[in-house]
Amino acid sequence: MPAGGRPTVRSRRLGTALRQYRQAAKLDQPQAAEVIASSQARISRVESGHATPRVIEVRLLLDAYGVTDTDVRAKLEELARHSKNRGWWLEHAAHLRPDYLDHIALEDDATYIREWQPVLVPGLLQTPAYAEAITTGSPNRIASERVAQLLKVREGRQSKIADGGASYTAIVWESVITQPLVGPHIHREQLAAILDIGQRKNVTVQVLPFSAGVLGAVTSAFSTFSFDSEPAVEAVTLENLRGTSVLEASEDLAAYANMYDQLRSAASAPEASAKLIRNILRSIKED
Numbered sequence: 001m002p003a004g005g006r007p008t009v010r011s012r013r014l015g016t017a018l019r020q021y022r023q024a025a026k027l028d029q030p031q032a033a034e035v036i037a038s039s040q041a042r043i044s045r046v047e048s049g050h051a052t053p054r055v056i057e058v059r060l061l062l063d064a065y066g067v068t069d070t071d072v073r074a075k076l077e078e079l080a081r082h083s084k085n086r087g088w089w090l091e092h093a094a095h096l097r098p099d100y101l102d103h104i105a106l107e108d109d110a111t112y113i114r115e116w117q118p119v120l121v122p123g124l125l126q127t128p129a130y131a132e133a134i135t136t137g138s139p140n141r142i143a144s145e146r147v148a149q150l151l152k153v154r155e156g157r158q159s160k161i162a163d164g165g166a167s168y169t170a171i172v173w174e175s176v177i178t179q180p181l182v183g184p185h186i187h188r189e190q191l192a193a194i195l196d197i198g199q200r201k202n203v204t205v206q207v208l209p210f211s212a213g214v215l216g217a218v219t220s221a222f223s224t225f226s227f228d229s230e231p232a233v234e235a236v237t238l239e240n241l242r243g244t245s246v247l248e249a250s251e252d253l254a255a256y257a258n259m260y261d262q263l264r265s266a267a268s269a270p271e272a273s274a275k276l277i278r279n280i281l282r283s284i285k286e287d
Contacts, residue, residue: 009105009235009246012049013227014079016248018058019047021065035064052083075228088156095149099244103223103237106246107157110166112226114233114260118173118208118216120181121190123154124161125170125197125205130190133182161203167231169204171260171267173216177207177280184284191281195274206267207276215266224256233257 022032029043036042036057045051053061058080062073089096089104096104107113107124115122121130131154135147142150161168180187198205208216225235236247236256247253268276 008049008083009102010079010083010109011052012248013234014052014058014076014083015047015049017076017079018053018061018065021062021067022047025065027064032061032064035060053080055080071228089153092149092153095146096153097243099246102246103244104153104157106223106225106235106237107160107166109227110160110225111228112224112231113161113166113168114224114231115168115170115222116172116219116260116263117170117176117221118219119176119221121176121194122170122172124158124168125194126154126158127186127190127193128155129186130182133186161197161200164200164202167202169206169264171206171208171263173208174210174276175216177277188281188284191277191284195277195281198270198274204270205273205277206264206270207273208263208267212266215263219259219263222256222259224253224260233260 022029029040029047032043033040036053038057042051046053055077058076059073062076067073087105087108089101089108093101113124115124120126120134123131126134128151131151132147135142135150160166177191180190182190194205197203210216221239223237224233225237226232227234233253233256234248236253238245238247247256267273
């Protein structure tokens with residue numbers, strides 16, 4: 001059983017992949033169960049993410065499904081090894097929503113993270129002061145001790161980027177830069193931080209200008225995640241009123257990958273985006 005008694009994003013990713021390869025091999029669940037000398041119920045639980053197969057079971061199933069790609073096999077075996085592992089964030093689990101835990105787990109596993117934010121500075125770029133200001137300013141009342149916990153989690157998430165553990169691209173709408181939701185001092189510090197972080201080799205920051213038209217207005221915040229050496233989208237998270245939704249269906253992944261490509265094409269280049277941020281920062285200082 002995955003940690004916490006519920007499917008984790010890792011166990012779901014593994015189960016989904018095994019189901020897809022089984023179906024491609026035109027085998028049913030009872031036939032797959034025979035391969036590992038188990039039951040159809042166990043195969044069903046593995047494919048739904050409610051049970052984690054042993055590495056040897058993954059190998060036997062992939063043999064039966066005719067999967068010979070060494071990279072694919074290594075990736076799925078690695079998921080089987082680590083599906084039950086406790087990530088650093090689980091020590092804060094009592095203070096976090098399950099959907100937020102899923103988002104953090106995706107970030108922690110990802111090799112490529114792509115984010116679009118039309119309203120707020122992306123969480124992976126936020127300064128502590130900015131994060132605290134938007135958290136305490138939320139219409140949802142949050143106790144001060146929980147705010148401190150959330151800020152600590154935000155800091156933990158950012159270490160993934162600071163350590164170079166993933167390639168990260170953030171696209172923000174121009175309003176995020178020019179029409180802040182926080183005070184001038186915090187906004188000034190935040191813009192300076194974006195410029196600083198944007199100089200890292202693994203980070204790209206682009207600004208979608210108002211001149212791009214309705215594209216920014218009709219697209220809500222989302223993040224895409226890739227887990228291999230190539231940036232093919234393998235999971236998407238959406239922010240909404242009720243929290244964070246994780247999308248893994250192939251048609252959803254294709255739609256959001258296409259949307260991100262549109263946003264990136266319409267956004268200013270990183271150099272031009274940095275110039276805009278520097279100009280705004282200079283104007284705030286002059287004021």
